[in-house]
Amino acid sequence: MTQNTSSEDSGLQESFLSHLYELRDRVIKAGVAILIVFVSLVYWAPDIFHLFAQPLLEALPAGGKMIVTDVTGSFFVPMKVTMLVAFIIALPIVMYQLWAFIAPGLYLHERKLIVPLVVSSYTLFIVGMAFAYFLVFPTVFKFMASYNAPLGAEMSTDIDNYLSFAMTTFLAFGITFEVPVVVVVLVRMGLVTLAKLKEIRSYVIVGAFIVAAVVTPPDILSQLLLAVPMVILYELGLLVARFYVPKPDGDEADHTSETAQT
Template sequence: MSAVQETFISHLVELRDRLLRAMLAVLVVFLCLMPWAGDVYDLLALPMMQTLPEGTHMIATGVITPFFVPVKVTMMAAFVIALPVVLYQAWAFVAPGLYAHERRLGLPLVLGSTILFVLGMAFCYFFVFGTVFKFIAEFAPKSITPAPDIEQYLSFVMTMFIAFGLTFEVPVAVILLAKTGVVSVAKLAAARPYVIVGAFVVAAVITPPDVVSQLLLAIPMCLLYEVGVIIARILVKDRPDGGEEALERIESN
């Protein structure tokens, strides 16, 4: 067996070990949370329950839905709690193959992305859900009694969590583009009008068809883009030819 094959197999073995450790961490947290799966779902459903009429409950239309939906929610919570371990395993796998300057950029990038994604989910849970559900409850006709299905509620919540989590990653993307020289800070600032239009288009596609949720996604996206441009201007010396410089570096390597 050649040295190249041995190296490739050793990388595959290490990747398998890292994946198993990450999955084991999620599994351990999941098993610890499983006895309280119902409470975990109740916590997720709290923003909705606070806006429903007194005495109204959510419903489950499927036979096994009351069991599987809390299990899915608990698995999601276990993944979020075990995320530091998962990210560490991913970092430990790729770090040996990076240069020193790439490691200096990569670790803050991973940590910053994780923190911002969790902050996006927290913003969605503590502020957006309450505002949107309250708006919908006030807008709904008095002749109906809302009774949301728990499976549809979970699907809605997951979509919103992912949307706001990715929205809070905008500063990281902007800083990365500027730091790598792909786009200059001046061009990022000049693209502001297009970003604003794109933010509202994305919000209209992803969020429910109500003005409140669309504004609550589009406005933070625009503000976070501005934050990314400001930080990029501080960290990176503005180079109008950033894209050409990056291309030259690639060709020279």
């Protein structure tokens, strides 16, 4: 009895360590992918930052400009922006490594969702960032510039503060545009029924406006620009999730098939 218990403990420990080693390898592969892209782009870091700051530069009044208040800001801020761009470009590899790590613990029908989920998640994240860059940034910056004019205040933004604002906004809109994917996954995994998600629609709408009020600048326009797409994307997720409602015997069949393969 003692030997059996010891053998089981040893097996669990080996299994745990093997998972840790695999996680380490996955993280290293994702990090190397990001580093390779970053090194490839670092030469153009100033140009990348200029493109990154373009929405604010175009909204500044005549004579307005961005400033540097930190001695090393003019070097490190463009490097941070370039690293952000490298991460976005390498994001499909990062997401694949994540899904590949958790795939062995999934059923066969769940594994088939990996590629569609990676592709759709990445696409929607990029669309969310593009929405923020091309629509939200110009709208918010022009509003702020026009609001400063009657006050007689000169609008000069530190590049580090702009980076923090832009990254927070990119992240907020990127995650927001993942709502359809989250809805589909919840329904497909059987964690929440489609009927229940439709039932809580009113709470989701209220939650969308609360989230928008927290993560966006304190003006009603930018809050609407986040909350309204969030609600629309939730409805889109409900529409798409209708095609992914799990069949009653799906799990059992997949489990039998996976057992047979094992």
